[in-house]
Amino acid sequence: MLNLIIFGPPGSGKGTQSARIVEKYKLTHLSTGDLFREEMEKNTPLGQEVRKYIDQGLLVPDEIALRELYSRASEHMDSPGFIFDGFPRTIVQAEALDQMLNEREIPICLVISVEVDREELFKRIIGRGEDSGRSDDSEDIIRRRLQVYEEQTLPLISYYKNQGKFVAINGMAHVDKVFAKICHAIDTYLETKKVVPEVE
Numbered sequence: 001m002l003n004l005i006i007f008g009p010p011g012s013g014k015g016t017q018s019a020r021i022v023e024k025y026k027l028t029h030l031s032t033g034d035l036f037r038e039e040m041e042k043n044t045p046l047g048q049e050v051r052k053y054i055d056q057g058l059l060v061p062d063e064i065a066l067r068e069l070y071s072r073a074s075e076h077m078d079s080p081g082f083i084f085d086g087f088p089r090t091i092v093q094a095e096a097l098d099q100m101l102n103e104r105e106i107p108i109c110l111v112i113s114v115e116v117d118r119e120e121l122f123k124r125i126i127g128r129g130e131d132s133g134r135s136d137d138s139e140d141i142i143r144r145r146l147q148v149y150e151e152q153t154l155p156l157i158s159y160y161k162n163q164g165k166f167v168a169i170n171g172m173a174h175v176d177k178v179f180a181k182i183c184h185a186i187d188t189y190l191e192t193k194k195v196v197p198e199v200e
């Protein structure tokens with residue numbers, strides 16, 4: 001099973017790259033952000049609960065994110081692999097995910113980090129908010145989301161570096177170029193089981 005995590009701050013292009021990876025490698029896309037947005041659109045009790053956090057740019061509590069992720073993943077255990085997008089976002093989530101996958105002997109293979117500098121991120125998310133109408137893409141909320149990312153999600157870099165699974169990809173280039181670099185890292189892993197730590 002090819003299990004990947006696509007990692008990066010809001011606006012790094014994770015969603016776009018995930019869609020391409022899913023198509024090429026036939027993986028199941030698990031995005032907790034998409035899942036929560038669906039629930040908010042349908043205005044379900046879960047949607048109402050998570051909206052309180054999302055609209056403020058805060059993380060949804062770990063137990064909710066974990067429960068929903070597990071429930072979605074367990075529907076697709078026959079898949080050739082998963083791409084986790086926007087999950088894990090905290091060390092607690094990462095440890096729980098490792099436990100779940102290791103018990104099933106289907107561990108994470110690679111953590112692909114799409115790296116984009118802060119100024120560019122800001123420009124991209126503001127632009128996206130104008131197009132998408134996402135309730136959490138306003139300027140104040142973006143600042144909060146980037147701060148939450150730095151405080152709660154960045155520690156995952158060392159967590160996965162210590163496991164020798166972390167691949168840094170320069171995400172400032174054109175989407176096609178970024179995708180080519182990601183494919184290079186995945187194909188190298190599939191052929192040699194080696195992790196390329198950095199693709200410039």
Ligand code: AMP
Pocket residue numbers: 010032033034036053054057058059060061062065085086087088089093136145
């Ligand atoms: P995203 O589309 O991945 O940027 O997610 C949008 C929002 O959903 C985030 O700003 C969080 O409020 C919430 N969210 C998504 N995934 C998680 C997660 N794994 N843990 C906690 N909150 C999450």
